[in-house]
Amino acid sequence: MTATTTSGHRSAGQIGRTEAGPRPLPPLATFLGAPVPDVVDATVSSGLRVLAVRRPTVPMVELRLRVPFADSDPAHTAQAELLSSAMLTGTHCRSRVELDNELATVGADLGVGVDPERLGVYGSALADGLPTMLDVLADVLTSAAYPPAEVDRERERLVERITVTRAQPRVIAREALQRRRYGDHPISREIPTGAEVEAVTQEQLRALHAGAVVPAGSTLVLVGDLDPEAVIGQVEQALQGWSADHPATELDQPPLVRGDDLLLVHRPGAVQSQLRLSAAAMPRSDERYPAFQLANMVLGGYFSSRLVENLREDKGYTYSAYSAVEFMRNSGSLLVEADTATDVTAAALWEMRYELGRLGLVPPTTDEVDSARRYAIGSLLISLDSQAGLAGTLSALTSAGLDVEWLRRHPERLAAVTTEEVAAVAAEFFAPTAFTGVVVADVDVTGERLRALGGVVGPESS
Amino acid sequence: MSTALTKAPTPELHRFTLPNGLRVLLAPDRASPVVGVAVHVDVGFRSEPVGRTGFAHLFEHLMFQGSESLEKLAHFRHVQGSGGTFNGSTHQDYTDYFEVLPTAALERALFLEADRLRAPRLTEENLRNQIDVVKEEIRLNVLNRPYGGFPWILLPPVLYDTFPNAHNGYGDFTDLEQASLEDAAAFFDTYYAPGNALVTVAGDFETDDALAMVDKHFGDIPARPTPIRPSFAEPPPPGERRHTEPDALAPLPALALGYRVADPTADLDSYLAQTLLASTLADGEASRLQQRLVHGDGIVTDISASCGLLGPLDARDPDTFTITAMHPPEVAADQVLTAIDEELGRLATDGPDAAELARHTARWSSAFYGEQDRLMHRMLALGSRELLYGRAELAAELPQRLAAVKPEQVAAAAAAAHEGGRAVLVIEPSADNKAEAQQ
Numbered sequence: 001m002t003a004t005t006t007s008g009h010r011s012a013g014q015i016g017r018t019e020a021g022p023r024p025l026p027p028l029a030t031f032l033g034a035p036v037p038d039v040v041d042a043t044v045s046s047g048l049r050v051l052a053v054r055r056p057t058v059p060m061v062e063l064r065l066r067v068p069f070a071d072s073d074p075a076h077t078a079q080a081e082l083l084s085s086a087m088l089t090g091t092h093c094r095s096r097v098e099l100d101n102e103l104a105t106v107g108a109d110l111g112v113g114v115d116p117e118r119l120g121v122y123g124s125a126l127a128d129g130l131p132t133m134l135d136v137l138a139d140v141l142t143s144a145a146y147p148p149a150e151v152d153r154e155r156e157r158l159v160e161r162i163t164v165t166r167a168q169p170r171v172i173a174r175e176a177l178q179r180r181r182y183g184d185h186p187i188s189r190e191i192p193t194g195a196e197v198e199a200v201t202q203e204q205l206r207a208l209h210a211g212a213v214v215p216a217g218s219t220l221v222l223v224g225d226l227d228p229e230a231v232i233g234q235v236e237q238a239l240q241g242w243s244a245d246h247p248a249t250e251l252d253q254p255p256l257v258r259g260d261d262l263l264l265v266h267r268p269g270a271v272q273s274q275l276r277l278s279a280a281a282m283p284r285s286d287e288r289y290p291a292f293q294l295a296n297m298v299l300g301g302y303f304s305s306r307l308v309e310n311l312r313e314d315k316g317y318t319y320s321a322y323s324a325v326e327f328m329r330n331s332g333s334l335l336v337e338a339d340t341a342t343d344v345t346a347a348a349l350w351e352m353r354y355e356l357g358r359l360g361l362v363p364p365t366t367d368e369v370d371s372a373r374r375y376a377i378g379s380l381l382i383s384l385d386s387q388a389g390l391a392g393t394l395s396a397l398t399s400a401g402l403d404v405e406w407l408r409r410h411p412e413r414l415a416a417v418t419t420e421e422v423a424a425v426a427a428e429f430f431a432p433t434a435f436t437g438v439v440v441a442d443v444d445v446t447g448e449r450l451r452a453l454g455g456v457v458g459p460e461s462s
Numbered sequence: 463m464s465t466a467l468t469k470a471p472t473p474e475l476h477r478f479t480l481p482n483g484l485r486v487l488l489a490p491d492r493a494s495p496v497v498g499v500a501v502h503v504d505v506g507f508r509s510e511p512v513g514r515t516g517f518a519h520l521f522e523h524l525m526f527q528g529s530e531s532l533e534k535l536a537h538f539r540h541v542q543g544s545g546g547t548f549n550g551s552t553h554q555d556y557t558d559y560f561e562v563l564p565t566a567a568l569e570r571a572l573f574l575e576a577d578r579l580r581a582p583r584l585t586e587e588n589l590r591n592q593i594d595v596v597k598e599e600i601r602l603n604v605l606n607r608p609y610g611g612f613p614w615i616l617l618p619p620v621l622y623d624t625f626p627n628a629h630n631g632y633g634d635f636t637d638l639e640q641a642s643l644e645d646a647a648a649f650f651d652t653y654y655a656p657g658n659a660l661v662t663v664a665g666d667f668e669t670d671d672a673l674a675m676v677d678k679h680f681g682d683i684p685a686r687p688t689p690i691r692p693s694f695a696e697p698p699p700p701g702e703r704r705h706t707e708p709d710a711l712a713p714l715p716a717l718a719l720g721y722r723v724a725d726p727t728a729d730l731d732s733y734l735a736q737t738l739l740a741s742t743l744a745d746g747e748a749s750r751l752q753q754r755l756v757h758g759d760g761i762v763t764d765i766s767a768s769c770g771l772l773g774p775l776d777a778r779d780p781d782t783f784t785i786t787a788m789h790p791p792e793v794a795a796d797q798v799l800t801a802i803d804e805e806l807g808r809l810a811t812d813g814p815d816a817a818e819l820a821r822h823t824a825r826w827s828s829a830f831y832g833e834q835d836r837l838m839h840r841m842l843a844l845g846s847r848e849l850l851y852g853r854a855e856l857a858a859e860l861p862q863r864l865a866a867v868k869p870e871q872v873a874a875a876a877a878a879a880h881e882g883g884r885a886v887l888v889i890e891p892s893a894d895n896k897a898e899a900q901q
Contacts, residue, residue: 009651012584012643020682022531026573028544029566034495057493058831088747096757100747104821107828109746126828153760160763160790163713167608269710272598272606303548304539313535316594319602339602371543378545378564382496386836 034381039404040228044236046243047216051394052228055387061130061224062387064395065121068217070251078192079208082200084114085158089150092143106132116187117251127225134238142241146205159194173274176265176438181278187254214244219398223391256280257333260436264458266443273345273441279434281325281332290413291421297372298364299323306355317348345441346449359430363423377411472858476669482685483657486676487848489664497665498841499571500560502849505653506553507631508694516633519552520596521649527588530581537574544570554777556849562838565666569675576679584646593638600632608711613718613786614771620705621720621885626694657688662845665837698722699883708892716788717795720885725779727851734864735871736783737774740767741822742814750805762787778850795888806880813873827861
């Protein structure tokens, strides 16, 4: 034992030193890649594409159904949102409670969600409850009834929930950012207003379900303790009543994000500000995407990145700073964000812009690229190591037009990226002038300093 | 469905204790392509000193700031540069540190954890930096959003009297700002002794290899006295205690009820009956409170119930059973309370029926399997249950133990809640009041 201070414990300095001194970092053992499991990929007669994977680690099955669900009518957002809230409230043969009871009996859950691009049905069940879950799913897809009393109640609840959601600073920032970067394109309409929801009728829901919840163009992913060949037939049989004479509707490609001033959004009394910057990225299918992925990671795509090391670990301006690619079907956008205390908002924006400029001017070093590459490959492996992780990844890739071969070969593509390729992508796509965005803040306190930096307009009142 | 309940995978577990007192739990699973390392330290925010609220969590941040062999930032870079992910978290009774990585990085992960458990680099500069970061974390999760800290920070002071159980585990800004290097040194020397910690290794490895590596890296940390863990027991409140909290950012009123739960160490079966009570009340469309309050009376927007303030089986005694609801302003809080009490009374008298209970048990089985399937969750559940209750095996046993709970035990849990003391926290939207003072 080292000496103790008079207070009975060692000092901080004593704690941080041992007699033996610093030790060398152990080397990594040989990296063993993990095989991506085989996927049975079939399209059944209704046009529904079914992906099935056997992964019997636990006696469960994960289910992901994605239905392209776009519509350019501004009234669609509210109808789609209420449809997703009311879809599981009754069919022609089961009530809301009966649906839930039947699912619970086999340890199953089903949920429905919607966004401007698609409707998703997500579920899991004990493995031997898969037939029950498919039976309930088929019932909902073919005969969801939208009972008037249930629709009335879900409409009230949705209006209340929207009120609560819109009080969240991150939602205020998200809505402002969507408008700023996509204008009136339907991709920007993520949350309807309460008044729009009030106007939705039961008839509209039934019509929307009949016209847009259709199998052709949709994808069902099943992963778990199952026989993948047999499960295709089971799905075909269970969902045979789900059909339509037209395919599901894909969203028109949103406009590419263009550089512009940041819009200030005033939020009186806010103790923290939201910085949200965005630029054009690329879809995963682009041949430069692996280089783009690594450039983004070096900037802010993981903890050991320039943004986190600067804004958080050096300056203490934020709890979390990051950058990420948001993928749409055939395109992508880059999002760079941080929440910072009101009094350091302008300073944090300055550092963010500095790091964007530096990524192109002082490009990622070989060490930075190698670290990002190992993380990209390792975290992919980790994310696929569960039924739910694999199901979610396959579902997302399929809707982007990619398949399991893309996944299998992605580590090789990452391994082949050169430092020069990362530098080229960094200079082209991450330049500060490529970005637009919003700052939600108490502009009475922060506005003067933000304007002094330039490149901001507004405010627009929240 | 009954077949699935009987084929719960039993994890292979090996336990060791190093001469310095460090406990080691190995859970090999050669089917997994990844490996995880977790260190659970037997200290949480209940143990932080008066005047130093939030210190256990602040100290967790400091443990990522470098150690004798690792400069600041090196820990993050080595984990992620090996293809791994990491995190840490602070709970009532424990603090965990963990990483999940490709198998090739196992020894590196053990080295990284051992280096900071032996000799963390505690500096004034890093302390000030992390106080700023933690304050941003609190602004993000509490101060700058509606319903911040609801109910985990706001409910305990209504239900409990003593500082360890009642205080804010995220910390007051004034306390955080006064935290000193001296505090950090004392906290580390007292609570981060090897005899007060558990290392869990899960995933793809050979048991002998992993044990040798654990011994190589952790074995020469000198033993230190292990602190005597105090009892945090205090009597439950005799009746109802009510507190109203204004929230300038909240658009709708909300309320939280807090009840005491059985000691999971001494009386696990009663605790599990309360876990099933929570499901019977509020899990799924067919649950009692959803049917009655959300759909029947239409008086709440959403309602939920949980056994355990931060989740089930996550703390020692005492812990809290919560019911939380959000409702429109036209509905009075008492109207919601009356309906909840009526449903509790009905359950206390009649109990759930056997089929109803079986459905909730089946959903719990699914949830436990889901936890088992992701290495990070499996490892953290093994480690925390081993540390808190000495029973890592609970992960595999819970589906069967829950299935054995009888309707009358759930009825008894409902009766205890219906008749016993409780806390009622009311969140009142106060948008007219100016937002809280700027921090």
